[in-house]
Amino acid sequence: MQIIDGKQVAAQVLEEVAQDIAELKTKGILPGLAVVLVGNDPASQVYVGSKVKKCAELGMNSKKIVLPEETTQDELLEVIRQLNEDSSIHGILVQSPPPPHIDEAEVVLAINPAKDVDGFHPENVAKLVLEDETGFVPCTPLGCMRLLESAGVQTAGKRAVVIGRSMIVGKPMAHLLMSKKANATVTIAHSRTVNLPDLCKEADILVAAIGRPNFVTKDFVKEGAVVIDVGINRVDDATAPRGYKIVGDVAYDEVAPLCSAITPVPGGVGPMTIALLMANTVKACRQQNHC
Ligand code: GUN
Numbered sequence: 001m002q003i004i005d006g007k008q009v010a011a012q013v014l015e016e017v018a019q020d021i022a023e024l025k026t027k028g029i030l031p032g033l034a035v036v037l038v039g040n041d042p043a044s045q046v047y048v049g050s051k052v053k054k055c056a057e058l059g060m061n062s063k064k065i066v067l068p069e070e071t072t073q074d075e076l077l078e079v080i081r082q083l084n085e086d087s088s089i090h091g092i093l094v095q096s097p098p099p100p101h102i103d104e105a106e107v108v109l110a111i112n113p114a115k116d117v118d119g120f121h122p123e124n125v126a127k128l129v130l131e132d133e134t135g136f137v138p139c140t141p142l143g144c145m146r147l148l149e150s151a152g153v154q155t156a157g158k159r160a161v162v163i164g165r166s167m168i169v170g171k172p173m174a175h176l177l178m179s180k181k182a183n184a185t186v187t188i189a190h191s192r193t194v195n196l197p198d199l200c201k202e203a204d205i206l207v208a209a210i211g212r213p214n215f216v217t218k219d220f221v222k223e224g225a226v227v228i229d230v231g232i233n234r235v236d237d238a239t240a241p242r243g244y245k246i247v248g249d250v251a252y253d254e255v256a257p258l259c260s261a262i263t264p265v266p267g268g269v270g271p272m273t274i275a276l277l278m279a280n281t282v283k284a285c286r287q288q289n290h291c
Contacts, residue, residue, distance in 0.1 A: 002151060002261040004228075009150045010143075010271035017278045018058055024285065025059075031285035032061030033091040033117065033277075034083045038076060039069040039099045043234070048095050054274050060281065061088055069099055076102060077110050084112040090288050091117035091281035096168065114288060117280040120167065128175050134287070136280050141173035143272025144207060144228050145182070151261050153205065153226050156183035161200050163216070163249075164209035165190045169230050173207055196220070208249035216250040218258060227255060227262040230269050 021031060033055050037048045048064065055062035065079060076094075083092045092115045098104055108116070113123040119136035127135025148155060160177045164170035165188050177184040184205065189196055200206055200220040208216045209230035221227060231249030248265030256262050263269055 001256060001259055003256075004147050004151045004261055004263045004268060006143075006147060006263060006268040006271045009147055010275040012150070013146065013272070013275040013279060014054075014058065017275070017282055020282045020286075021058055021060060024282070024289075024291070027289075027291060029285065029289050029291070030059075030061050030088075031091075031282050032063070032086075032089045033093065033281045034063040034065060034086070034089045036065045036067065036076075036079060036083075036092070036094045038067045038071050038094070038102060041097070043232075044095045044097075050274055051093070051277060054278060055281075058278060060278070063089060071099075071102075073101070073103055073106065076107060080107065080110045084110075084115065089115065090285040091115055091277075093118050093277070115284055117277060117284055118168075119172065119280070125167070125172075128172055131179055131181075136284070137176065138168055138172045139276040139280060140169050140209075140230060140269060140273045141176055142276040142280075143269055144173060144230065145176050146276070147228065147263060147269065147272060148205070148226070151226070153261065155205065158184050158204040159202055160184040160186045160205040160207065161189055161203035162186065162207045162209065163189045163196070163200065164207075164211070164230070166209065169209040170207075173209065173230075177205070177207075210249045212249055213247045214249070214251040216255060218251070218254045221255050221258045223258050224260045225258065227259050228269065229263050229265050231265060232270060 035048050035051050052062050052064045083089050092111050108120045113121040119138040124135040162170050162174045174186045174188050178186045197219045201222050205226045207228045213233040213235050229248035229250040233247050234244045235247050237245040246266050
């Protein structure tokens with residue numbers, strides 16, 4: 001059983017990004033990312049902080065814009081409009097989920113698709129479906145694909161089951177797996193799927209993106225399967241320093257012995273998301289500067 005080391009693979013991706021940034025700097029170009037957070041969701045604050053910190057480590061330009069919970073839709077749209085116009089910013093990300101009074105779909109539509117490094121804009125969703133590589137693909141599924149590749153997992157002809165149909169992970173993951181690059185046969189399962197364990201048991205590659213702690217038990221997993229755990233769930237743990245710990249969507253201890261390869265939580269998919277965000281920002285910068 002191979003434990004897929006997301007920290008190590010993320011470090012490789014970031015090394016490539018660093019080389020790209022160095023090359024762009026010789027041309028007088030500095031990639032820039034703007035991260036917008038509305039409200040004070042604690043998990044979102046951590047994610048936004050890590051994204052900005054990673055930009056700094058790479059010597060990239062970044063702008064962290066934290067807006068109060070009561071920010072109006074129009075105020076947020078105005079911030080996006082300014083970032084669209086700002087030539088020092090190549091990537092724009094609005095941390096999800098925003099407060100409930102914000103219409104997230106309208107916010108995403110307002111982002112210039114060329115700067116939409118999250119890959120949430122309909123133009124980029126269409127490019128993913130069309131397999132047009134000029135588009136931006138959401139960072140988490142992109143990171144999952146890179147983990148499969150780095151672990152030497154052959155996807156062509158294999159049966160893949162993705163649990164979860166979100167626009168951020170499940171749907172784009174399914175498209176990447178079925179693409180003419182990966183050539184897997186893909187099933188998307190979700191909360192209304194009947195007899196989920198038996199369906200998942202047919203998977204050579206099982207991707208869990210449900211957002212429920214320890215949901216995938218050994219009854220879901222075929223012997224020799226590859227399991228990618230996208231879950232990041234906070235569960236109470238009185239013995240942990242912060243009073244909680246992070247667990248995945250997969251019951252790791254009972255599932256891992258069955259697998260040919262598995263990603264741990266933490267240290268699997270998580271570190272990849274930020275690394276691929278940096279890679280998407282450099283891609284956006286190159287496209288905007290035609291280099
Ligand atoms: N919230 C959870 N994951 C993501 C992500 O990849 N991008 C944004 N913008 N928000 C998120």
